Amino acid sequence: MTQALPKVIIHGGAGSSHGHKDRLVALREDLHSIVMQVYSKAAAGASARDCVVLGCQLMEDSPQYNAGYGSVLQSDGQVRMSAGLMDGEAQRFSGIINVSRVRHPIDLAAYLQPFPDRVLSDLGAAELAREMGLPPFDPITDLRLKEWMAERANNFQSTMAGVVAEAVEVPAGSESRRGTIGVVVLDTNGHLAAGTSTGGKGLERLGRVSDSATVAGNYANSVAAVSCTGIGEDIIDECLAARIVVRVTDGMAMATALEKSFAEATEHGRDFGAIALSQRGEIAWGKTSEVLIAAYHTGEVVGDTLELNSGTLTGVV
Numbered sequence: 001m002t003q004a005l006p007k008v009i010i011h012g013g014a015g016s017s018h019g020h021k022d023r024l025v026a027l028r029e030d031l032h033s034i035v036m037q038v039y040s041k042a043a044a045g046a047s048a049r050d051c052v053v054l055g056c057q058l059m060e061d062s063p064q065y066n067a068g069y070g071s072v073l074q075s076d077g078q079v080r081m082s083a084g085l086m087d088g089e090a091q092r093f094s095g096i097i098n099v100s101r102v103r104h105p106i107d108l109a110a111y112l113q114p115f116p117d118r119v120l121s122d123l124g125a126a127e128l129a130r131e132m133g134l135p136p137f138d139p140i141t142d143l144r145l146k147e148w149m150a151e152r153a154n155n156f157q158s159t160m161a162g163v164v165a166e167a168v169e170v171p172a173g174s175e176s177r178r179g180t181i182g183v184v185v186l187d188t189n190g191h192l193a194a195g196t197s198t199g200g201k202g203l204e205r206l207g208r209v210s211d212s213a214t215v216a217g218n219y220a221n222s223v224a225a226v227s228c229t230g231i232g233e234d235i236i237d238e239c240l241a242a243r244i245v246v247r248v249t250d251g252m253a254m255a256t257a258l259e260k261s262f263a264e265a266t267e268h269g270r271d272f273g274a275i276a277l278s279q280r281g282e283i284a285w286g287k288t289s290e291v292l293i294a295a296y297h298t299g300e301v302v303g304d305t306l307e308l309n310s311g312t313l314t315g316v317v
């Protein structure tokens, strides 16, 4: 098979603002560093799936994002994380829903790939972590705890904790922003994969299921792959990832598929963003939110979406 130039795109959330200029500089540095590490692995010949897992692990390790370490707390003050992984070549989805006390939720989703039961939640997720021999890990940061305590003091007036990544500590009580993470890769064999990991919306009621471990939030086949970020219920209502992938698979150009999907989303008042790759090597993104925190590697240059205009926009590189 002809070796293709690998492509990588990652996201760290979508929402209303990434705030101060210093935050933008730090976020850019972090995103570019991660996208380059993932690209190096892909350029060395690793599979799209392994590259996606690496990218998700790196972002789960960073407290800037709402995934793994630094995840937001739910209404009862606990962290429960979810992750989805889809191997486009095998067209196989696996996922973990509302898992606690693990460092890398994406590892549990990856472990499930070959099994007949591939999406586990709550008790099953805890049992799986034990089966995998994962050491208990506390993902709660002081900042997240302070934010939750401020919400508690305010009688939980907010309906959710926010969705955009933050690069610097925000003072307790101020509006905080953080984001779900996602990674999409086209490998040197021309195979695609997508992975998404999240701490959820924050302050949600017990048992709420995020879009990230569903095909609405994370979907791939041999033609296209998509990872979403933003309000999970909006993403599920649009069936966003699968919608874009199916449109491209049925012959629509990636640019048109995104324009159409995001025009519909705007009409429906949705708040989210998505990153995408096609087998042809098109790197793409779209958002209805003001900000989409994403970075990509084209094989030649690294770019990002940090300073786009607010409102609905789509782009293909």
Ligand code: GLY
Pocket (backbone or CB within 6 Å): 180, 198, 199, 200, 201, 209, 210, 211, 212, 228, 229, 230, 231, 232, 233
């Ligand atoms: N998109 C993450 C969530 O709503 O759970």
